[in-house]
Amino acid sequence: MLASLLFVVSLAVAGLTAPANDIDKRVRAEVFTRCTVPNTVALTFDDGPYNYLSDIVDLLDSNDAKGTFFFNGNNWGCIYSTSLAPRVKYAYDHGHQVASHTWSHQNLTTLSWDQIHDEMWRVEQALQRITGATPAFMRPPYGSYNNLVLDASGARGQTVVNWDFDTQDSASASPATQKGLIDGLIGRHPNTILSLEHETYSSTAYDVLPYFIQKVKAAGYHMVTVAECLGSNPYQRVESPSARDSAGTVRLIPALFISLICAFEPTTKSTHYILYYNYHLHSNHIHFKDVISAIQGLKMCIQPYTSIFHA
Numbered sequence: 001m002l003a004s005l006l007f008v009v010s011l012a013v014a015g016l017t018a019p020a021n022d023i024d025k026r027v028r029a030e031v032f033t034r035c036t037v038p039n040t041v042a043l044t045f046d047d048g049p050y051n052y053l054s055d056i057v058d059l060l061d062s063n064d065a066k067g068t069f070f071f072n073g074n075n076w077g078c079i080y081s082t083s084l085a086p087r088v089k090y091a092y093d094h095g096h097q098v099a100s101h102t103w104s105h106q107n108l109t110t111l112s113w114d115q116i117h118d119e120m121w122r123v124e125q126a127l128q129r130i131t132g133a134t135p136a137f138m139r140p141p142y143g144s145y146n147n148l149v150l151d152a153s154g155a156r157g158q159t160v161v162n163w164d165f166d167t168q169d170s171a172s173a174s175p176a177t178q179k180g181l182i183d184g185l186i187g188r189h190p191n192t193i194l195s196l197e198h199e200t201y202s203s204t205a206y207d208v209l210p211y212f213i214q215k216v217k218a219a220g221y222h223m224v225t226v227a228e229c230l231g232s233n234p235y236q237r238v239e240s241p242s243a244r245d246s247a248g249t250v251r252l253i254p255a256l257f258i259s260l261i262c263a264f265e266p267t268t269k270s271t272h273y274i275l276y277y278n279y280h281l282h283s284n285h286i287h288f289k290d291v292i293s294a295i296q297g298l299k300m301c302i303q304p305y306t307s308i309f310h311a
Helices: 002-015 053-062 085-093 113-131 147-155 175-188 202-218 252-264 271-281 288-295
Strands: 040-046 067-071 097-100 133-135 159-161 193-198 235-238
Touching (some): 040 202, 053 067, 053 085, 053 202, 067 085, 085 097, 097 113, 147 159, 175 202, 193 202
Parallel strands (some): 040 067, 040 193
16 A cells, blocks of 8 residues: 555655646636526525535425535534534435535635635535535625636536525525515516525525425526536435544545645645545546546645644
8 A cells, every 4th residue: 555655655746846837727616596407496504514404305395395504614503513414414315406506605715725726625624525416616705706716616526506586584584575576587587597595594495485386386487506507417426425533633644645736845835735635526536537637736835734634
C-alpha cells in the first residue's frame, strides 16, 4: 500500500510541472434559475433537515410528486443527529433528490476560497455517508454567489441552482399571502416553475404546500426533481452509505498524502480540500486522475491541515 501511495505521489508531483496556463484553468459552475424541460414543476426545500421532513416526503409521495431537498449540515439541527439523519435517508430512499445547501448556511460571497470549500465538502461528505450519494447540485445560502463560489462549485463538479418563484415563507409571509402568490403564479401558467420553500416551517409543510400541490396538479404540471426538470443527473456518484468516522476524523493515509502534495507545492491553493473531497468521492481510494484534476487551478496551500479534518 505504501509503495502504491508513493507511486501516486510521484505522478501527482510530475503533474505539477504542467504549463502555468493549464494549472490556472478553472471550470466555472453553470447557474440555473429555471427548469428546461417543458411543463415541469420542481418543488425545492431549503434549510433542512428538520422535524417536518418525513411528513413533506409523505405528502409528495401521496400526490405522485417528487421534491428536491437542499440540505445544510448544521443549521436548524445537525444532519448527523439520530433524529435527522434517518429523515434524510427516508427522503432519498423515496426517490426525492438530496442536494447541497452548504454546512452552516453562511453567505458564501463573504468567505475565502478555502472557507467556501469547507462549507461545501462537509455537507457533501454527510450526504454521502448517510445516503451513499454525492450531490451534483448546490444552492448557495440566500441565493448569493460570486465567481469564486462558482469556481469552487465547478471544481467540485456541481451545478448551482436558484429559483424563479419564492413563496416567501422565510420572509414571514402569512399562509394567506403565500397562497395568493401561488394563485397569481398558476394564473400566469408559465412553461415551467422552479420554486423555493423551506421545510423548517410548519405552515409550509401542513398548510401552504398541500395547497400548492393541488394547484399545480390541477394546472396539469408534472412535479419532478430539479435534476429531472433540467434533464440532468442528480448525483455525481451513488455508492453504499458509510458510517461516520470516529470523532469526525479522517484516516492517516489520505491526510499524509495531502500533506505531501502541499509540501511539494506550497503555492497550491486548497489542494488539501479537493484531494480530501476526491478521496471520499471514490470510496476511500485515491485515484490518479482526481489528483491531477485537484491540482488544476489551485494556489497556496498554507492553512494548517488539521483545520479541515473536523466533521
